[in-house]
Amino acid sequence: GAGVSQSPRYKVAKRGQDVALRCDPISGHVSLFWYQQALGQGPEFLTYFQNEAQLDKSGLPSDRFFAERPEGSVSTLKIQRTQQEDSAVYLCASKERRGPSSYEQYFGPGTRLTVT
Amino acid sequence: DAKTTQPPSMDCAEGRAANLPCNHSTISGNEYVYWYRQIHSQGPQYIIHGLKNNETNEMASLIITEDRKSSTLILPHATLRDTAVYYCIVRAGGPGAQKLVFGQGTRLTINP
Numbered sequence: 001g002a003g004v005s006q007s008p009r010y011k012v013a014k015r016g017q018d019v020a021l022r023c024d025p026i027s028g029h030v031s032l033f034w035y036q037q038a039l040g041q042g043p044e045f046l047t048y049f050q051n052e053a054q055l056d057k058s059g060l061p062s063d064r065f066f067a068e069r070p071e072g073s074v075s076t077l078k079i080q081r082t083q084q085e086d087s088a089v090y091l092c093a094s095k096e097r098r099g100p101s102s103y104e105q106y107f108g109p110g111t112r113l114t115v116t
Numbered sequence: 117d118a119k120t121t122q123p124p125s126m127d128c129a130e131g132r133a134a135n136l137p138c139n140h141s142t143i144s145g146n147e148y149v150y151w152y153r154q155i156h157s158q159g160p161q162y163i164i165h166g167l168k169n170n171e172t173n174e175m176a177s178l179i180i181t182e183d184r185k186s187s188t189l190i191l192p193h194a195t196l197r198d199t200a201v202y203y204c205i206v207r208a209g210g211p212g213a214q215k216l217v218f219g220q221g222t223r224l225t226i227n228p
Contacts (some may be wrong), residue, residue: 107159
């Protein structure tokens with residue numbers, strides 16, 4: 001079946017622009033996560049949704065970062081007034097809440113954001 | 117979540133077993149050991165997890181020491197496609213637990 005998809009795959013933004021990154025999780029997956037991965041580093045947690053509820057946003061680096069999942073399916077990560085330090089790959093992952101695969105997070109290919 | 121320590125890089129010959137170590141000396145009784153890998157330009161991929169017993173699946177084996185302070189991921193017959201960064205993650209709880217805390221991982225290179 002279809003995996004997690006993200007769009008766009010690549011985004012170049014001028015400093016100060018707003019960007020919106022989209023994540024389509026696996027159908028039926030209740031849990032959705034966003035991670036940020038800087039070059040040469042491991043992914044770092046940003047935020048977590050269970051259905052439409054954002055249960056953990058402790059990893060969002062500043063109030064310029066905002067995530068939503070209004071209908072409990074597709075999620076959007078928005079970054080306002082982008083800065084150069086926002087340049088990274090943004091990964092989305094989804095997970096079942098229960099069942100034999102509920103221990104596994106399924107990751108999308110990521111969106112590479114470059115801020116110039 | 118407990119901190120893990122992994123070597124930054126390893127090499128292995130194609131067809132041989134790749135043994136990737138991970139130290140997690142501060143692991144708690146309810147914390148699981150998870151392994152993910154990330155092939156270049158892709159998102160991380162789940163490999164295997166365990167609590168205290170050794171585990172095996174179609175991808176790999178996980179050996180956890182009796183005191184649970186370290187573990188080894190074994191890829192029994194490494195192929196070129198196994199070249200990736202391998203992350204050892206220790207996390208509280210089972211399937212219901214949430215975020216993953218990645219470290220730097222081990223960059224494994226499989227050589228022909």
